[in-house]
Amino acid sequence: MFRFTDYGEEDAIRLCKELVRIESTDPGSYEGRISEYIYETLRQELGADGVRLCRSEVLTGRRNLLAELPGSSAPAGSGKEEPALVLICHMDTVVAGEGWSEETGGPFSAAERDGRIYGRGSCDMKSGLACALTAFCREAGERRLRQGEKAPEKYRTLRFIASVDEEDFMRGAERVIRDGWVSASDWVMDLEPTDGRIQNCHKGRVWFEAEAEGVTAHASMPEQGTDAILALSYFICALREEVAKLPEDERMGRTTITFGQITGGYRPYVVPDHAKVWIDLRTVPPTDSRMLRELLGRAERAATEKVPGSKFRILLTGDRQSIPPCPKSRLLQSLRQAVREATGEEAVVSLFPGYTDTAVIAGTLGNENCLSYGPGKLRLAHKPNEYVDISDIRRVMRVLRCLLREPLR
Template identity: 50%
Template sequence: MELDQEAIELTRELVRIDSSDPGAYEGEIQEFIRAWLLERIERLRPELAGRAEVSLEQIEPLAGRKCLRARIVPAAKGEALLPELVLLSHMDTVTLGEGWSKDTPALGAVVRDGRLWGRGSCDMKGGMACAMLAFDDALGAVANDLAPRRALSFVATCDEEDFMRGSDAAIRAGWLDGSQWVLDTEPTDGYVRMAHKGRTWFEMGFSGVTAHASTPWMGADAVAATACAIDAIRREVGELPEDDELGKTTVTFGQVQGGYRPYVVPDSCTTWIDMRLAPPCTPRDAQDIVEHAIALAEGEVPGTHGSLKVTGDRPAIPSHADSPLLAKMRAATLEVCGSAAETKTFTGYTDSAVVAGTCENPNCASYGPGSLEVAHKPNEFVPLEDLARVRSVFRRLVLDCLE
C-alpha cells in the first residue's frame, strides 16, 4: 500500500502540539482542529446546500478544556435515516515524560525508518488525523452530488487520559447516545476491538495511632493494616473465576502513601487501587472485596480504622458479533486490505467503551493505526503504512455508510 502523505503531514502537525494531560492540555490542539475543519466546511458550504446541513460546535466540560463536534446531517426531511456514524478521537495525550531519544524528541514528529515518532503519534493523533481526513472526504463526496442517507460526526474529546469527563459530557450534551455507530480511533494493531474489562478505582485509607517505634504497642500501625488489606484483596481477586473472552480480573495498587519518619508508628496510610473487572465480577463485587479486606485488617491491627471511596466506575463491555458496525468495518477492511479485520479485546478503557457502558450501545468499537504496546512510553511511534491503511479504511467506511 502506498504511503498517504496527507495523513503523515496532518499527524505531524498534531504531534507537534503539546496536549499532554496533565500538562498543556487541549486548548491549542482544539483550536487547530477547529480551524482545520472550519476552513474545509466554509470552502464547500455552497456546494453542500440542499444536500446536507453541516455544523461545528463545542462544549466546555472543564475550565479551558473543550470538546468539539463537526457534523454532516442529511437535508432530506421525512425520509427514514440510518443510524449516525461517529468517528471519536481524544485530543489529550499522557505526559511527555523522560527517556526520549535525542533523534526522536517527544514533540519532534520525526519521520524515520518507516515510522512517525512522537508523543501521541499512535495514542491517538495518527488515528485522529485519519478521522479528520475521512470527515473531509465525506464533505467532498456530498459537495460532489452524494445525497447522504446517514448523519456523520467527528467528535474530539478532552480528558480521556484521566477520568474521561469529555466523553461523559458529550453524552450529556446528546452528541453520543445508544442509537449511533461509534468508532474510536485508538491504536489496535489492525484488529477491531470491542470488548473491555471494567475499570473500578478505589481510594482506601487507614487511620491509626502515632507512637514511638520502640514502643509500637502504644500505637496502631496504619501501614501494617494497609499491608493486611492489600494481601487480602490480592488473594480474593486471584480466586475469582475467569471469563472466556476477557480473562481474569486483575488488581494494581498504583500508589501507597503513609507514615512520615521510620522511627514513628504511622497513624495514616492511603492506597489508590485499580481493578480491571472481567465477568462475572461486577463493580459491586469489587467493592465488597475491598470492604471485606478492610474489616479483616481492622481485626488484625487493633486500633486502626479503614475507609473507602470509589473514584471511578466503568462496567465491562462484551463483544457483539452481530453488530452492524462490525459488519461494515469487516467489509471496509476486506476491500482495502484484502482480508476482513478480526476482533480482539482492548486491554485499556476507551471513550467508545464509555458510550457502550453508559448508553448500553452494542455498536461501539475501536480501530486505529499503531500498537497499544508502544503507547504511553518514550519513543512512541506509529508506522507510516498503518496511517495509509487506516486512512483508506476510514474513507471506505464513511463513503459506504453515507451511500
C-alpha cells in the first residue's frame, strides 16, 4: 500500500511512479495487483469513519473500486441535495509493446528524467489516477478535521472510482452504471490526458468485423479459386472512399476509419479462401451505425463485383454514440473557474478524440455533466517511451484542490 505524507503534489508524483511500476496491461496482467494496491491504500487511509469503500467484480479477477465521502448539503432523497462529484479513472493500460529506449528504463521502470516520468500508463492514465486518489484522500482527511466546527462547511458527496477494461470493451464503466455508482445528475470527471484542456465532447466509436470468403486453389492456377484477400482489399479501398464522403461536423471534425487488424490465407502457394479485417470508426454527427451499415453494404457490393464468387459476413461488435458538447454544464463552469484560480489562465474547451469512461456514462444516462481533464498529452499514450510531465501532475493537483473546495450555492 502507499503511505501519504501530506497529500500534496509530491505525494501524487510518488504515487504515480508506484502505480506505473505495477503492470496492469490489457490484455496481459490486467488490474488484479493494482486494484488490490489501491484498495489497501484506501482501507488504510480512510478506515470506516463514514466512508463507503467497496468492490464489484466485472470479469473474473477484475474488480472496480468505489470510495465515497457523503455530502452534507441536504439529506439524501430530499430532492435538494447537490449532485455528487465523481472522479473516475481506469486502472488498465495497453500492452507494453516494443521500442522502449534504454534511457527510459523500460515500460515499468517509472524512471524520472528531465522533469518527466516514463513508463506504460504514465500518461494514460496512472498520473491521473494518482492525482484523483491523492486528492480524494486529502479531502477525506480535511473533512474529518472540520467535523468539530460549530458551523461546519457544506460540501457535496465525493466519489472516487477506479475502473477496469477501459482499454478494451469498457465493461468496467458499464458495470459502474448498473451498480448505481453514478447517476444522470452526478458531475462525472475522468482524468485522462487532455494536454491542459477541458474536453467535454467525444466522437462516437463503432467497431465492425468483416470477413471475406473465397475458394482455395493452387497458386499456379489462381483462376480455379476465389481470392478472399483480394476481395477484402477491394472492400477496404471502397469503404475508405465511402467514409471520406461523410459529412463533417463544425466542432468535432470528420468521421475517421482505421483498419486495425487483418488476417487471411494459409500459405503463399494457396489461393486464400478466407480473410478478415477489424474496423474502428470514430464518428461525428449525423453519422451513426445505421448509416455505416449502408456504407459497408456498398463496399461489399463493390468488392464482390471485382471478385465474382466472393462472399462477406459483416458483424457489428461495438456501438458507442458520439457525445456532443454541452456548454451549459455546471461542472464545466465550475472546472473552468477552478482552472482559472489554480493557473491564472482560461482553460481551452475542446473535443476528446478518443472514447472514455465518462463518454459511456454520458451516452447511457444522458448525463450532460461529464468531461475529461487530466495530466499528460494524449498523443503520447499507447506509444513507446510514454511519459507524463511532472509539471502536469502539479497543475492538476492545484486544479483539483480548487474544484473540491468550491463552496456550495
